[in-house]
Amino acid sequence: MFKWLATSLLLVTSLSVSAAVDIQKDTIYPQVEFDTSMGKIVVELDRTRAPLTIDNFLTYVVKGEYDNTIFHRVIAEFVVQGGGLTTKLEERPSMAPIVNESGNGLSNAMGTIAMARDNDPHSATRQFYFNVGDNKKLDPSKRRWGYTVFGEVTQGMDVLEAISMVETEHNSTLNWPDVPVKTVLLKKATLLPR
Numbered sequence: 465m466f467k468w469l470a471t472s473l474l475l476v477t478s479l480s481v482s483a484a485v486d487i488q489k490d491t492i493y494p495q496v497e498f499d500t501s502m503g504k505i506v507v508e509l510d511r512t513r514a515p516l517t518i519d520n521f522l523t524y525v526v527k528g529e530y531d532n533t534i535f536h537r538v539i540a541e542f543v544v545q546g547g548g549l550t551t552k553l554e555e556r557p558s559m560a561p562i563v564n565e566s567g568n569g570l571s572n573a574m575g576t577i578a579m580a581r582d583n584d585p586h587s588a589t590r591q592f593y594f595n596v597g598d599n600k601k602l603d604p605s606k607r608r609w610g611y612t613v614f615g616e617v618t619q620g621m622d623v624l625e626a627i628s629m630v631e632t633e634h635n636s637t638l639n640w641p642d643v644p645v646k647t648v649l650l651k652k653a654t655l656l657p658r
Contacts, residue, residue: 487522488658494518495618495656496525500535501649502627505594505620506656507577513568514614517579517588520562521614522655524590529556530653535627537593537642544627545580545593546650553637558589566610572602575621578613585609596628 488494492512498505509518524530530547533556537545548556564585572578576595579588594617595602604610617624627648635643 485523485526487519487526488655489519491658494522494658496522496615497654497656498530498620498650499652499654500623500627501647501651503620503623505623506618507615508618509577509615510570513570514565514612516562517565517612517614520559520588521579521592523559525653525655528652529590530650532652533650535644535648535650536638537640538628538630538632538644538648539642540628541597542595542599543593544596544624545591546648547580548591551647551649553635556590561587561589564588564609564612565614566604566612568612570613572599572611572613574598575617575624576613577615577617578602578611581611588612594624596624 494509494511496507496509498507509521511518524547532551533547534549534551535544535546536549536553537543548558550556564581566585570576572595574595574597577592578595580591580593581588602611630648631645632642633645634641
């Protein structure tokens with residue numbers, strides 16, 4: 465009963481936050497352009513498969529919350545992750561976590577975008593990642609939750625591949641591995657006009 469109430473509260477919170485900004489609720493396949501320090505990437509999102517995830521993601525986009533953040537985790541042939549840290553390696557504030565929609569039929573295939581999360585399957589907030597390999601092990605199975613895929617790259621795959629090949633190191637400030645030596649900046653994320 466408690467889980468159901470908590471999930472309902474998260475859903476209502478997520479919907480009320482997204483209603484405050486124009487996230488193109490009537491657009492089934494919205495597009496977002498990422499202007500990075502290495503070039504532009506455009507993704508097409510699939511609201512039929514991941515409506516809660518997309519409303520959450522687009523709320524961050526429209527509010528400018530991804531602007532001037534970094535790609536802080538880069539692993540060649542695996543993922544390029546960002547959306548949560550400033551250039552000073554400080555975490556940006558997050559809205560409430562969202563319900564996991566990984567059972568939507570979309571796979572963590574090369575060139576897709578998905579939500580990052582902690583071990584708790586319903587802990588995704590603002591961080592996202594691009595798959596730069598076929599990562600089917602991140603898909604759900606009968607025994608575990610997966611990571612929610614919610615769109616795919618339609619332009620700029622060469623830019624994404626270039627980002628995936630940057631030199632990385634263990635960052636002592638964050639105490640994390642796979643942090644780019646030279647900052648890869650997400651200058652601006654823009655919801656493209658319909």
